[in-house]
Amino acid sequence: MSLRIAIFGATRGVGLALVEQATAQGHECRVLAREPDVLHDAERLKVISGNVLDPDAVRLTLEGCDCAVVSLSASGKNPKTICADGTQIVIDEMKELGVPRLVAITSLGLGESEAQVPWQFRGLMKTLLRNVMQDKARQEEVVRSSGLDWTIVRPSGLWDGPHTGDYRTGTDSTTLGKSINRGDVAHFVLKELSEGTYLHQTPWVMR
Template sequence: MAVTPLFLRNSPRTLWTQHSHHSRLPTTLTTTPKTSRSLSFNSTKMEASEITEEVTENVSVKKKIFVAGATGSTGKRIVEQLLAKGFAVKAGVRDLDKARTALLNDSPDLQIVKADVTEGSEKLAQVIGDDSEAVICATGFRPGWDLFAPWKVDNFGTVNLVEACRKLGVNRFILISSILVNGAAMGQILNPAYIFLNVFGLTLVAKLQAEKYIRKSGINYTIVRPGGLKNEPPTGNVVMETEDTLYEGSISRDQVAEVAVEALIHSESNYKVVEIVSRTDAPKRSYKDLFGSIKQR
């Protein structure tokens, strides 16, 4: 039976919005408190006329993750899942008014900041700040008449984020990319999805160049390449493969966000490129097992 190419199963709008070494971190991020600073009185003793107050420190400080593209269809899901997992989030957005509408969450652990990846690494470093311990890049260009937009956002914008991390000593970087970015080398140059996504500004080529930059940067990375993105809830389990393996298939954005967040938690994801789709007949596997099954190249 003929299989419809993965990206052609979605609307054109869905296609375009889908993608929209100084280590100071351990290789795995958890929400374990890293410092305890606030004071609380836990007992008062009276002996004769003397009162002794015992003071202890017992307040957790959550690890903060910077999310670029936080108001995008995938980015906002990443923000929600990070908060649900107990992380603090600094949401980098271009439009603060849009962010207040898109990120309907009054959590004290959510901070919304203005950030444009195309404006250079110096400004990004100021926004990411010393309090961020990892960066997740979920940006994607907006289709229009500017054929250089994919390169400005998906290539140079990602490079700017990496350089900002290097300036700050942030040593954990998660990128949401796409399957078929290396389609030419896979023998998929005539794949309709590969052709379609490269028509406007060579989008996949721009993403691939950004991936190569990350891999040479020395930063601990996880590059997540999802198949065609769906806004609907998951209908199957995650299938994870090594790079340049998958050339069709789709996946819910909720699962893509979950993979990005779980990559922060499991050291098995370090320095790896993973390709993901969802299949109804796939067995349910833990993320530790999924990441662990992928060999580094």
């Protein structure tokens, strides 16, 4: 079944890979981008220029959509609370428009998955990545309390690469994380949108 997907955070990383895979499979994508020129013209792709912290731009992106994917990340151009604040605005507008399905991409190492990441990364989580992880932890709280049909996807360490199909998913918090390429994470997100296997759960995705 073809979906109409609103994607926030689509100009790089998992979000960009998701746009490429979704449109190739015949889904329609509406994406919000501060730098729309980053995205190439494609069939079934509508790019809205704007910022995820602007409710009007978020609402315009969501219009007519069946579902939404939030793939936000920290950068020098964004405030430190971009993931949580942006996701809250997306949720508010989804409720206004009656868009029921949300997939948010966060990170392995949050909540009960902390023990799944290497000890070195756990150290970084509490030092250099402290603000980033706090933002994503609050983002997860926002999603859990949204009242929507949500799934929180927690990828392990990410690297650039195309979809290979060589990955695992699950919710067992004893499985140790292995790095995964962004193309495979995007593939899993698209599969989850279609199948809803992990509704109201926080699956990890890793090799």
